[in-house]
Amino acid sequence: MPSKKKLVLYFGLGGLLPVLFFLIRDITVQGEVIDASFWLDKLISFIMAYFLTATTSATVMFIPIAILEKFLPWHGNLWKRITIEFFITEIIAIVTCGLLHHLLWVLGYHGPDHINVTYTESLMINIAIAALMNLFLVTVYEGIILFSYWKLSIIQNEKLAKENMASKFEALKNQVNPHFLFNSLNTLSNLVHTDPQRAEEFIDEFSYIYRYILEKKDQMVSSLSEEVEFVKAYLRLCEIRFGEGLKSKIKIEVDELESRIPTLALQSLVENAIKHNRITSKEPLTINIYSKHGNLIVENNYQPRPEESNSMGIGLNNIKERYEMLCDRQPEFYLNETSYFAKIPLIQPA
Known part of the structure; x- marks a missing residue:
């Protein structure tokens, strides 16, 4: 399993990814006029988008994946695990994103002033982003997990192979000692009398x-x-x-x-x-x-x-x-x- 420090860094970077999307989208819509209010909107968008995505990512990762890892490990359940994991995490991502979007909308943040969208349009856009981000993050996260297991299995297999070789070699070598001892004592027995x-x-x-x-x-x-x-x-x-x-x-x-x-x-x-x-x-x-x-x-x-x-x-x-x-x-x-x-x-x- 990846260390906690790596996971924290991973979630942090995961929160930054959609911000880039928002920034490119808003600059494209803004056009040629970029003033101070635009960059203020960008700062607010950055904070909101990061909070939204990082919170969703943390929720999706730590809770359902931890449960699945306990009751449905990868070994022997690959396709079943993949299907259930993506289904559950997508549902949680969409629901979490919807609740956070509604909360931000009720608090008065409807997106940058120059982007005029309805509640439903904004909700659909953010749900789509959350769903896509969930697919990406879960894929990367589980890729890291599987790669860690793969490295561990290689190390364990090499260790077992070396232990098996050493055991077999020792068995072969131990055959020599009694054989040599038997022949030597037999020779000594003959010499004692002659x-x-x-x-x-x-x-x-x-x-x-x-x-x-x-x-x-x-x-x-x-x-x-x-x-x-x-x-x-x-x-x-x-x-x-x-x-x-x-x-x-x-x-x-x-x-x-x-x-x-x-x-x-x-x-x-x-x-x-x-x-x-x-x-x-x-x-x-x-x-x-x-x-x-x-x-x-x-x-x-x-x-x-x-x-x-x-x-x-x-x-x-x-x-x-x-x-x-x-x-x-x-x-x-x-x-x-x-x-x-x-x-x-x-x-x-x-």
């Missing part, structure tokens, strides 16, 4: 990595430099487990390090490569991470396991959905004869 010393090293690295996850849990995106450091730590965990069976190489252009990617997306791609490929000292898995043409690429030699490991449904689809909410570019995943490629866009900081 290599206690490496298990201790694994715990130290794991504590650092999970601390990072907890710190970033509320962030949709993180800088590439942070994610690369995190993945280096993650790869150290994997190297403890697989030994010579896993090799990695990271080469990122310096000017790309401040770019953004979805939090933990890089780790998910590395984990995906490890999960779906054979890793042995005789058949090592090599993971190359590098930037190229505004993208981050995770490349690994393709040596799929005879039987795919169990999957919790986390991975590439998760990353795709997160990118859909972040930018208009999408990840690409493809395979050639020897290697598998995961290419995700680098998001430039705002």
